Amino acid sequence: xxxxxxxxxxxxxxSRRSWTSKDALLYALGVxxxxxxxxxxxxxxxxxxxxxxxxxxxxxxxxxVPFDKIGSFxxxxxxxxAQKIELFGEIPVDGEIESKGRIGAIWDKGKGASVELISExxxxxxxxxxxxxxxxxxxxxxxxxxxxxxxxxxxxxxxRKPDQELRYETxxxxxxxxxxxxxxxxxxxxxxxxxxxxxxxxILHGLCTYGFTGRALLHGVCGGDPAxxxxxxxxxxxxxxxxxxxxxxxxxxxxxxxxxxxxxxGDVVFDQGILxxx
Amino acid sequence: xxxxxxxxxxxxxxSRRSWTSKDALLYALGVxxxxxxxxxxxxxxxxxxxxxxxxxxxxxxxxxVPFDKIGSFxxxxxxxxAQKIELFGEIPVDGEIESKGRIGAIWDKGKGASVELISExxxxxxxxxxxxxxxxxxxxxxxxxxxxxxxxxxxxxxxRKPDQELRYETxxxxxxxxxxxxxxxxxxxxxxxxxxxxxxxxILHGLCTYGFTGRALLHGVCGGDPAxxxxxxxxxxxxxxxxxxxxxxxxxxxxxxxxxxxxxxGDVVFDQGILxxx
Numbered sequence: 001x002x003x004x005x006x007x008x009x010x011x012x013x014x015s016r017r018s019w020t021s022k023d024a025l026l027y028a029l030g031v032x033x034x035x036x037x038x039x040x041x042x043x044x045x046x047x048x049x050x051x052x053x054x055x056x057x058x059x060x061x062x063x064x065v066p067f068d069k070i071g072s073f074x075x076x077x078x079x080x081x082a083q084k085i086e087l088f089g090e091i092p093v094d095g096e097i098e099s100k101g102r103i104g105a106i107w108d109k110g111k112g113a114s115v116e117l118i119s120e121x122x123x124x125x126x127x128x129x130x131x132x133x134x135x136x137x138x139x140x141x142x143x144x145x146x147x148x149x150x151x152x153x154x155x156x157x158x159x160r161k162p163d164q165e166l167r168y169e170t171x172x173x174x175x176x177x178x179x180x181x182x183x184x185x186x187x188x189x190x191x192x193x194x195x196x197x198x199x200x201x202x203i204l205h206g207l208c209t210y211g212f213t214g215r216a217l218l219h220g221v222c223g224g225d226p227a228x229x230x231x232x233x234x235x236x237x238x239x240x241x242x243x244x245x246x247x248x249x250x251x252x253x254x255x256x257x258x259x260x261x262x263x264x265x266g267d268v269v270f271d272q273g274i275l276x277x278x
Numbered sequence: 279x280x281x282x283x284x285x286x287x288x289x290x291x292x293s294r295r296s297w298t299s300k301d302a303l304l305y306a307l308g309v310x311x312x313x314x315x316x317x318x319x320x321x322x323x324x325x326x327x328x329x330x331x332x333x334x335x336x337x338x339x340x341x342x343v344p345f346d347k348i349g350s351f352x353x354x355x356x357x358x359x360a361q362k363i364e365l366f367g368e369i370p371v372d373g374e375i376e377s378k379g380r381i382g383a384i385w386d387k388g389k390g391a392s393v394e395l396i397s398e399x400x401x402x403x404x405x406x407x408x409x410x411x412x413x414x415x416x417x418x419x420x421x422x423x424x425x426x427x428x429x430x431x432x433x434x435x436x437x438r439k440p441d442q443e444l445r446y447e448t449x450x451x452x453x454x455x456x457x458x459x460x461x462x463x464x465x466x467x468x469x470x471x472x473x474x475x476x477x478x479x480x481i482l483h484g485l486c487t488y489g490f491t492g493r494a495l496l497h498g499v500c501g502g503d504p505a506x507x508x509x510x511x512x513x514x515x516x517x518x519x520x521x522x523x524x525x526x527x528x529x530x531x532x533x534x535x536x537x538x539x540x541x542x543x544g545d546v547v548f549d550q551g552i553l554x555x556x
Contacts, residue, residue, distance in 0.1 A: 022458060025454075025458060026458060034451035034454060035450055042464075043462070044462060044464050044468070045468040046464075172312060172313055173307065173312035173319070176307060176312060177455070180300060180303060180304060180307075184321070186323065189316065189319075190316070190323040192324050193324065202313075
């Protein structure tokens with residue numbers, strides 16, 4: 001039994017991470033913000049104080065998770081299945097956090113094991129919790145050990161036209177820019193490496209798609225105000241290639257918004273999306 | 279007499295500057311390099327060691343120049359007139375330089391003063407000279423003091439079709455990315471600030487146009503090999519707006535190449551260009 005179901009609840013070593021205004025600008029450009037979003041892409045535009053895209057939580061947070069305690073598995077077969085962020089306040093333009101991580105759940109899904117990794121980050125300047133990241137990793141080939149399957153919760157989208165829809169183009173060099181925010185996996189840049197992984201060319205980072213989607217939600221539902229953006233979750237359902245178009249469809253119900261992101265062919269690339277907002 | 283012609287020869291305090299592989303990647307993306315130029319835009323592509331675009335000398339170098347000794351002038355009326363770089367070796371992927379600067383010349387051009395600022399940078403790892411930057415600043419309104427006019431050297435382009443021509447598109451958000459390499463002047467990002475300066479919208483950094491042009495010369499004349507790129511000089515003749523197209527026309531004569539950069543309307547934006555190469 002290579003994964004260890006008894007690892008649930010185990011904690012990792014806390015880790016610290018700091019960032020600067022420049023990191024926030026680079027992240028915003030990496031997920032497609034531009035001249036229409038100067039609050040996120042500049043720090044010195046008159047009457048436009050710099051702010052931080054809420055989804056930057058995924059590159060700042062996630063630390064302190066005890067990957068080594070999950071058991072043994074082949075990292076090359078690991079997929080990023082789902083991602084949730086919960087924000088307890090607006091992310092400052094620069095700062096430092098301490099992140100504490102733990103293994104939240106391990107489920108036997110048959111074809112693989114599903115591992116939920118939770119990381120909570122505290123703003124060291126205020127001592128207050130800033131955000132919580134929950135990442136679900138799917139370990140292909142590590143299921144079938146007779147463990148519990150876990151809850152299966154999916155929902156159907158409302159049977160009406162979306163209340164809001166925003167379309168963004170990613171660029172051919174999008175992944176080259178996004179990777180400067182941290183994830184240098186050559187799957188996103190080296191054509192030879194991508195071919196070995198079975199892709200025709202390098203694929204976009206899932207978390208870059210997540211960032212584009214979060215921008216659409218911010219502008220489509222939260223009036224462009226990061227302080228109103230409370231949580232965002234959903235599942236990665238298909239890789240995106242740099243240069244593809246992303247259309248985010250949103251259905252609002254009170255302080256919650258269900259959403260889905262599709263590519264230009266109508267394929268769903270991010271599914272089962274739920275945003276909560278103020 | 280606000281500028282001081284006797285300042286010629288005065289030196290500034292030496293200054294140091296270090297850079298990382300990430301800085302070099304960010305610079306390359308800022309001047310439009312992408313998925314076709316992975317040597318400049320990635321550090322971990324198989325069989326493709328990272329290299330540095332020669333024109334990155336303009337963001338790393340130029341230090342140590344005694345601006346305060348030129349005399350008094352209105353910086354808002356200063357134009358970047360011309361720029362020359364001379365490379366004595368290939369720029370390392372990361373490193374640290376010490377730059378020593380001096381005032382090379384001050385000329386009375388009537389409508390303004392032309393000031394030549396020279397900065398020589400030494401690679402601290404090897405102790406050897408790495409590059410020399412020569413920047414010509416044009417101080418509008420500071421001429422007419424009865425000083426020498428200086429040499430007037432211009433050349434005509436060869437009377438034949440270009441030997442090589444490369445066309446690049448700049449992007450609407452090009453300046454937002456380029457500015458992360460250092461020059462945060464809001465003229466390049468804040469629409470209100472740009473309007474106050476008489477521009478319909480923020481203009482591209484002249485040195486970003488310089489970088490696009492240098493890439494064209496590198497690929498068009500030097501076979502993409504930075505070690506063959508020896509020097510590049512020319513004059514800024516018209517502002518470029520982000521989103522405009524740049525066409526670089528090249529005429530090769532031995533180890534020298536004359537060049538010119540035009541926008542999509544055929545206006546010359548960078549003129550009197552001379553590249554030397556090996």
